[in-house]
Amino acid sequence: METFNNFLGGxxxxxxxxxGVLIFFGGVIGGMLFGAxxxxxxxxxxxxxLPFTAHLSAEHGIMLFSVIYCTGVYGGxxxxxxFNIPGAPENAPTAFDGYPMTLQGKAGKAVGAAVMCSAxxxxxxxxxxxxxxxxxxxxxxxxxxxxxxxxxxFFGLAVAASVGAKTFWKGWLSIMIGLMIAVVGxxxxxxxxxxxxxxxYLAAGIHFIPTILGFFAVSEIFVQAEKKATGSYTAPKxxxxxxxxxxxxxxxxxxxxxxxxxxxxGILPGIGATLAAFMGYNEAARWSKDRMExxxxxxxxxxxxxxxxxxxxxxxxxxxxxxxxxxGALTAMMVGVFQMHDMEPGPLVFINSPDLVWVVFAAMFFxxxxxxxxxxxxxxxxVNLLRIPFQFLAPMILLLATVGAYAVRGLTIDVVVxxxxxxxxxxxxxxxxxxxxxxxxxxxxxxxEQTFAQAMQMLHFEFTGFFNRPIxxxxxxxxxxxxxxxxxxxxxxxxxxxxxxx
Amino acid sequence: xxxxxxxxxxxxAFWLLLVLFFFVYSFEFNQDIEIYKYGAAMxxxxxxxxxxxxxxxxxxxxxxxxxxxxxxxxxxxxxxxxQESDNSSLGWYVSTFILLAIPFIYxxxxxxxxxxxxxxxxxPGEAGIGRVKIICAAVLFAIYLMFSWxxxxxxxxxxxxxxxxxxxDMGFYALAPVFIVGIMILMGERRINRMAMIMPFLYGLxxxxxxxxxxxxxxxxxxRPFYDFGNWVVxxxx
Numbered sequence: 241m242e243t244f245n246n247f248l249g250g251x252x253x254x255x256x257x258x259x260g261v262l263i264f265f266g267g268v269i270g271g272m273l274f275g276a277x278x279x280x281x282x283x284x285x286x287x288x289x290l291p292f293t294a295h296l297s298a299e300h301g302i303m304l305f306s307v308i309y310c311t312g313v314y315g316g317x318x319x320x321x322x323f324n325i326p327g328a329p330e331n332a333p334t335a336f337d338g339y340p341m342t343l344q345g346k347a348g349k350a351v352g353a354a355v356m357c358s359a360x361x362x363x364x365x366x367x368x369x370x371x372x373x374x375x376x377x378x379x380x381x382x383x384x385x386x387x388x389x390x391x392x393x394f395f396g397l398a399v400a401a402s403v404g405a406k407t408f409w410k411g412w413l414s415i416m417i418g419l420m421i422a423v424v425g426x427x428x429x430x431x432x433x434x435x436x437x438x439x440x441y442l443a444a445g446i447h448f449i450p451t452i453l454g455f456f457a458v459s460e461i462f463v464q465a466e467k468k469a470t471g472s473y474t475a476p477k478x479x480x481x482x483x484x485x486x487x488x489x490x491x492x493x494x495x496x497x498x499x500x501x502x503x504x505x506g507i508l509p510g511i512g513a514t515l516a517a518f519m520g521y522n523e524a525a526r527w528s529k530d531r532m533e534x535x536x537x538x539x540x541x542x543x544x545x546x547x548x549x550x551x552x553x554x555x556x557x558x559x560x561x562x563x564x565x566x567x568g569a570l571t572a573m574m575v576g577v578f579q580m581h582d583m584e585p586g587p588l589v590f591i592n593s594p595d596l597v598w599v600v601f602a603a604m605f606f607x608x609x610x611x612x613x614x615x616x617x618x619x620x621x622x623v624n625l626l627r628i629p630f631q632f633l634a635p636m637i638l639l640l641a642t643v644g645a646y647a648v649r650g651l652t653i654d655v656v657v658x659x660x661x662x663x664x665x666x667x668x669x670x671x672x673x674x675x676x677x678x679x680x681x682x683x684x685x686x687x688x689e690q691t692f693a694q695a696m697q698m699l700h701f702e703f704t705g706f707f708n709r710p711i712x713x714x715x716x717x718x719x720x721x722x723x724x725x726x727x728x729x730x731x732x733x734x735x736x737x738x739x740x741x742x
Numbered sequence: 743x744x745x746x747x748x749x750x751x752x753x754x755a756f757w758l759l760l761v762l763f764f765f766v767y768s769f770e771f772n773q774d775i776e777i778y779k780y781g782a783a784m785x786x787x788x789x790x791x792x793x794x795x796x797x798x799x800x801x802x803x804x805x806x807x808x809x810x811x812x813x814x815x816x817x818x819x820x821x822x823x824x825q826e827s828d829n830s831s832l833g834w835y836v837s838t839f840i841l842l843a844i845p846f847i848y849x850x851x852x853x854x855x856x857x858x859x860x861x862x863x864x865x866p867g868e869a870g871i872g873r874v875k876i877i878c879a880a881v882l883f884a885i886y887l888m889f890s891w892x893x894x895x896x897x898x899x900x901x902x903x904x905x906x907x908x909x910x911d912m913g914f915y916a917l918a919p920v921f922i923v924g925i926m927i928l929m930g931e932r933r934i935n936r937m938a939m940i941m942p943f944l945y946g947l948x949x950x951x952x953x954x955x956x957x958x959x960x961x962x963x964x965x966r967p968f969y970d971f972g973n974w975v976v977x978x979x980x
Contacts, residue, residue: 409800413757416793420764420786427782430775434782435767462899468929469894631929632940635922638902639944642914643952643960652961655906656845663842663899671753689785693778701779730803 243370247605250598254303254606263300264603267307268610272618274308275315275328282312282328283449283644286573298581299596303603305574310553310607312570313513314358314615317546321350325460325637328452330513330549332676333521337534337541344537349483353539354546355615356488357495361547362608364499365506365554370601373558386694387706391715393688396505396515398719399522400680401726407672408726414674418681419688421446428690441653448682450645450654454661455675457641461634462666468630483539491543494524498544502551507559513552514680520548550611554604560585561597750804757797761790838896841889844882845900845907851878872965875911890928898928913963913972919945954979 254260274285286308293301316331321338334354341350401411424435425445436442498520505516524544525534534541560571578585589597645658665675695712699705706712765787772783852875859874886904890897905921922941931937952958953976962972 407800407803409796409803412796413793413800416789416796419789420793423786423789427771427775427785429778430773430782432771432773432775432782434771434786435764458902465898465929466895469898629931631926631931632944634929635925636944636948638925639918639921639948642906642909643948643958646909646914646960647958650959652906652909655909656903659902659906663903666899692785693780696780697778727799730799731806 246594246598247370247602250595250600250602251606253595253599254602260300260303260599263296263304264307264606267304267603268311268607268614271308271311271607272315272611272614275312276318276618282308282315283452283570283573285312286570290573290576293577294580298578298583298593299599301577301581302574302596303600305570305577306557306600306604307607309556309570310362310550310604311611313549313553314354314362314546314611317354317358317542318351321354321542322347323460325457326676328513330517330552331545332456332514332679333517333545334542334549336521336545337536337538340535340537341539341542346537349487349539350542352483352616353488353542355611356483357498357543357547358550359608359612359615360495361499361502361550362553362611363605365503365551366601366605366608367554368503369554369557370605373562383711385709386691386698387709387712388715390688390691390695391706391712391719393684393691395715395719395722396518397681397684397688398722400515400518400677401723408730410671410673411677412723414668414677415681417668417673418678418683419685421451421678421682422685422689428686429693441651446657447648447654448679449648450658451661451682452679453641453645454658455665455679457637458659458662459665459669459675461637462662463669464630465634466666487539488543491540494540494544495547497523497527498547499551502548503555505548506552506555513549513556514683516552517545517549518676518680520544550608553608557600557604561589561600745807746801746805750801754797754801757793761794761797765790834893834896837889837893838899841886841893841896841900842903844886845903848878848882848904848907851882872911875965879908879912894928898925901925901928909961909963911963911965912968914960915949915972915975916963916968918948949975949979 254264270285271282275282286305289304289308293304296304313328313330316326316328317334317338320326320331320335322342324335324339326332326335338350338354341347397415401408401415422445424442426432426443427434433443498516501520501523502513502516505519506513521534521541521544524540528534528538528540530538556571560574575585578589583589583593641658642655645654646652648654665678668678669675695705706716768783768786768790772781774781852871855878856871856874883904886897886900890900901921901924905917908917919941922944923937926937926940953960957980960972962976963969
């Protein structure tokens with residue numbers, strides 16, 4: 241009852257303030273648009289807006305970012321489905337089936353499923369977030385230390401290695417490339433410069449935003465450009481045929497499973513929506529009767545990925561607000577907003593600024609509801625982007641990506657890094673490597689190393705210490721079994737003929 | 743029976759050489775950390791070991807299964823993983839490598855050329871180095887056009903990097919229109935009237951949204967007359 245009263249109080253505060261309403265709707269539309277425009281993402285919008293939040297109140301600034309987070313995660317699905325360009329890493333698994341559906345003329349069905357499932361996942365996640373923030377935060381504090389987080393990162397990477405690349409080995413290599421990129425810069429324990437090659441720019445590490453833009457947006461343009469140059473380009477077919485209620489109801493179990501996966505992945509610091517989407521997709525394929533159909537345009541693939549990543553958005557706010565730990569790139573920027581207002585996210589926020597917390601919770605709830613309302617209208621408009629010939633769309637995407645990469649730090653070298661990553665992504669994709677795996681390795685690399693170092697210090701540099709921590713041990717064993725299973729499959733299972741060869 | 747091709751061996755050799763290079767370089771920062779006995783080099787070396795294992799595993803897998811080597815159930819059919827292409831001859835790779843090298847040559851050439859020509863005003867923004875940069879850019883662009891004539895895909899890959907390399911000196915405002923037209927041509931557009939309509943539209947849209955509405959400070963460049971043009975556009979819009 242207290243939760244409900246607090247929610248009503250937050251809602252009244254949100255909609256009783258004209259400036260708050262303006263910022264809320266600005267965030268909803270901005271997040272959806274930036275998520276949906278190929279080549280830029282909600283992170284681009286957030287990076288551009290970050291300096292301007294100094295002129296807003298802390299309440300409005302955090303609320304704006306949380307709304308962009310919810311709607312941007314959904315918006316990124318649109319480009320993943322229509323152009324095979326995930327707006328953010330968490331939308332990467334959506335492209336696995338969403339884009340083949342577009343090529344088959346079922347873009348509308350995929351987008352419609354993304355709208356419905358993003359809204360369902362987000363709303364449920366918000367409700368659980370409001371009810372369970374305190375007890376879950378207490379549990380996470382006591383049960384999840386650095387060994388558990390490291391074990392979870394290991395498990396996540398082991399699972400991701402088996403997704404996205406042509407072979408398990410290439411999937412594993414893709415992740416390792418990402419981990420090596422994350423190594424460049426300062427080491428997280430001693431602050432020692434690594435692989436800087438005497439270049440001052442590399443001393444600070446390679447920023448993830450230009451790298452993500454390069455591997456996803458730019459490399460996709462190059463792949464399509466090659467197809468155009470060689471005459472094998474197929475324009476996506478246009479359709480606004482949304483899925484029926486019956487079609488969605490048939491996947492109710494996938495939705496519930498993805499909500500559970502998404503929420504538990506989202507609540508863990510540093511893991512967030514990306515792993516949620518990969519695991520949601522992976523589990524859907526594992527439990528499906530026609531698992532061989534995944535990757536060829538199966539609606540369940542889009543449903544499971546989009547439900548899971550939006551279910552993670554509400555959960556990701558728990559470690560941020562309760563522990564001060566960002567769950568990903570956007571929540572890390574939220575820490576910046578807090579700091580610009582001389583505040584530190586953490587347990588004290590609940591005591592010192594309960595109004596802020598509940599306005600943010602209410603805004604996130606209504607942002608997810610508005611995905612359902614605005615999303616269908618927006619999707620019908622955005623699907624029309626497919627009518628634009630690619631030779632006119634490509635320069636726009638490349639220039640938007642240029643502005644996005646440059647706006648982060650105001651360095652032209654970031655633009656060079658982005659295009660170099662794009663070229664690298666193009667060649668790696670041609671050879672069957674996974675750009676999504678590289679990006680996941682890049683994002684989780686720093687967290688993995690940091691938590692490994694903390695875990696080893698905690699366990700007095702004894703690896704056997706993991707045996708005394710059941711959750712960490714369980715996750716390590718699960719990760720190791722996933723890898724061993726893939727290796728077994730590689731060497732001892734008879735290989736079926738891939739569909740593309742038929 | 744072995745199903746290995748030369749390409750498979752080259753791929754594994756590439757990874758192993760990369761591992762060797764980064765392993766040797768790791769001695770540059772292999773320092774002790776008082777509170778962490780593994781030091782700064784342990785984590786990257788562990789990753790390098792895993793890369794080597796995966797590369798050898800890939801080779802063994804390809805030896806057994808050839809190009810149809812093992813795959814997980816989901817990735818098997820998904821298009822993202824392998825874009826087979828006709829552009830895979832040695833000549834294509836050499837010409838693409840030259841095209842990709844051009845922007846990086848531009849990054850070091852003007853300073854070297856200025857010192858050879860005994861140009862004295864070499865601080866960024868000064869006229870002497872500015873002229874050298876324009877000449878270098880023009881010469882390299884001519885070489886780019888020469889190689890891009892027969893290698894469209896390589897040209898598409900290199901043009902954005904060339905654009906990014908020139909951004910610091912020539913600025914976004916002056917380069918963006920040329921870049922838009924360049925990409926459209928490389929993508930196969932030949933209708934001049936269409937390009938004449940689309941280019942100002944895209945450029946105007948970007949300028950209005952980012953410069954006028956969001957006040958994003960894009961690079962104006964430091965070489966005249968590009969610098970003056972960039973400032974003129976910014977003044978006009980803001």
